[in-house]
Amino acid sequence: MLQGKPLADTMRPDTLQDYFGQSRAVGQDTLLRSLLETNEIPSLILWGPPGCGKTTLAHIIANNSKKHSIRFVTLSATNAKTNDVRDVIKQAQNEKSFFKRKTVLFIDEIHRFNKSQQDTFLPHVECGTITLIGATTENPSFQVNAALLSRCRVIVLEKLPVEAMVTILMRAINSLGIHVLDSSRPTDPLSHSSNSSSEPAMFIEDKAVDTLAYLSDGDARAGLNGLQLAVLARLSSRKMFCKKSGQSYSPSRVLITENDVKEGLQRSHILYDRAGEEHYNCISALHKSMRGSDQNASLYWLARMLEGGEDPLYVARRLVRFASEDIGLADPSALTQAVAAYQGCHFIGMPECEVLLAQCVVYFARAPKSIEVYSAYNNVKACLRNHQGPLPPVPLHLRNAPTRLMKDLGYGKGYKYNPMYSEPVDQEYLPEELRGVDFFKQRRC
Numbered sequence: 001m002l003q004g005k006p007l008a009d010t011m012r013p014d015t016l017q018d019y020f021g022q023s024r025a026v027g028q029d030t031l032l033r034s035l036l037e038t039n040e041i042p043s044l045i046l047w048g049p050p051g052c053g054k055t056t057l058a059h060i061i062a063n064n065s066k067k068h069s070i071r072f073v074t075l076s077a078t079n080a081k082t083n084d085v086r087d088v089i090k091q092a093q094n095e096k097s098f099f100k101r102k103t104v105l106f107i108d109e110i111h112r113f114n115k116s117q118q119d120t121f122l123p124h125v126e127c128g129t130i131t132l133i134g135a136t137t138e139n140p141s142f143q144v145n146a147a148l149l150s151r152c153r154v155i156v157l158e159k160l161p162v163e164a165m166v167t168i169l170m171r172a173i174n175s176l177g178i179h180v181l182d183s184s185r186p187t188d189p190l191s192h193s194s195n196s197s198s199e200p201a202m203f204i205e206d207k208a209v210d211t212l213a214y215l216s217d218g219d220a221r222a223g224l225n226g227l228q229l230a231v232l233a234r235l236s237s238r239k240m241f242c243k244k245s246g247q248s249y250s251p252s253r254v255l256i257t258e259n260d261v262k263e264g265l266q267r268s269h270i271l272y273d274r275a276g277e278e279h280y281n282c283i284s285a286l287h288k289s290m291r292g293s294d295q296n297a298s299l300y301w302l303a304r305m306l307e308g309g310e311d312p313l314y315v316a317r318r319l320v321r322f323a324s325e326d327i328g329l330a331d332p333s334a335l336t337q338a339v340a341a342y343q344g345c346h347f348i349g350m351p352e353c354e355v356l357l358a359q360c361v362v363y364f365a366r367a368p369k370s371i372e373v374y375s376a377y378n379n380v381k382a383c384l385r386n387h388q389g390p391l392p393p394v395p396l397h398l399r400n401a402p403t404r405l406m407k408d409l410g411y412g413k414g415y416k417y418n419p420m421y422s423e424p425v426d427q428e429y430l431p432e433e434l435r436g437v438d439f440f441k442q443r444r445c
């Protein structure tokens with residue numbers, strides 16, 4: 001079981017009874033649960049962070065609908081083309097008119113479809129040919145077509161709480177036949193009844209389960225992958241032991257410790273707390289490495305974040321900021337690079353977009369740097385913040401005079417329209433009391 005499919009896939013629940021956490025979305029008294037129980041499936045957008053159970057909820061709905069002979073079709077927006085969507089719709093129309101069968105279409109990562117692709121569904125959702133269930137990690141208000149959004153119920157799923165993670169892990173541990181060792185009652189695992197089969201008896205420390213539940217940061221896939229890798233690593237070191245020692249017998253018991261699961265999690269998911277301090281530490285290290293023109297370190301911190309599951313769009317947004325804050329007018333095309341990288345990441349998502357970010361990060365590390373505009377702008381902000389009393393009025397000659405009254409009040413009077421002059425124009429643009437202030441040279445005004 002452990003060698004083939006990922007544990008997370010084999011453990012995917014088929015019913016709501018095994019779907020843990022998410023009580024706000026599908027708890028006992030929620031509207032969604034009663035709709036599902038009566039098999040009235042509305043069009044839904046499931047929005048939540050990775051591994052919190054979006055696909056699983058869709059899978060449970062699918063399972064339920066099959067019992068009621070509703071067709072359930074799945075597409076992933078990462079590889080489906082508009083034609084695939086059209087085919088599904090055509091088939092759904094036929095099923096509806098010839099067999100009176102409903103079709104539920106599940107689209108994973110729906111935010112990857114562009115607006116016009118999303119438009120394709122709109123009339124068919126509206127007339128009931130298909131019931132749409134879209135899953136997304138991105139805020140649907142920005143990523144899902146407004147017209148489509150207004151026809152769907154948005155279900156917000158949250159990071160799984162630690163208790164739910166423990167339950168999910170325990171379900172997997174039980175199904176693998178692993179025994180949990182209670183640390184409050186220290187016993188030697190070797191004292192457990194002996195195992196005559198060639199398969200070793202497996203044990204896991206209870207604190208290892210808790211640690212795994214905490215460190216997976218509400219992501220059940222990460223937790224289950226971590227568990228799987230820890231078990232596989234332990235089993236393979238047992239085999240190595242036999243080979244090296246030349247013994248024909250191998251230990252009949254295997255103990256999975258807290259360290260094993262930490263390592264397992266690190267390998268499957270690189271220990272990285274996307275919401276906590278590590279997230280800020282890594283982005284700060286990336287920013288400083290690029291500022292210090294260290295391309296090696298810049299790439300390292302980028303990979304640490306992406307391999308740890310950081311949202312590539314978050315990194316891309318930070319790069320857009322860096323382009324102006326640290327490179328500025330020393331290379332104005334840096335901003336174009338950053339915006340292009342952001343859009344590219346949005347189009348193709350992970351893992352394909354990692355190289356776009358890597359290119360941008362190396363470009364930035366190598367680029368000349370200038371904080372001239374950034375500092376000058378900060379000086380202006382400081383000047384405004386420190387100003388005592390009412391702000392100085394806009395000089396009359398700089399004001400527009402769209403009405404006669406304004407003209408009479410002197411608006412626009414004496415303004416020299418620069419294109420009319422062949423020589424430099426002597427004219428003041430700052431308010432009277434700021435005359436002579438140079439934000440590019442001095443901080444105070």
Ligand SMILES: Nc1ncnc2c1ncn2[C@@H]1O[C@H](COP(=O)(O)OP(=O)(O)OP(=O)(O)O)[C@@H](O)[C@H]1O
Binds near residue numbers: 007053056136
């Ligand atoms: N609420 C839950 N209860 C029980 N198991 C869960 C739950 N959520 C997730 N899992 C387990 O974690 C695995 C991954 O979850 P799932 O694929 O549903 O996440 P997702 O939210 O769709 O993630 P992604 O956005 O990364 O695709 C599932 O196969 C299942 O084993």
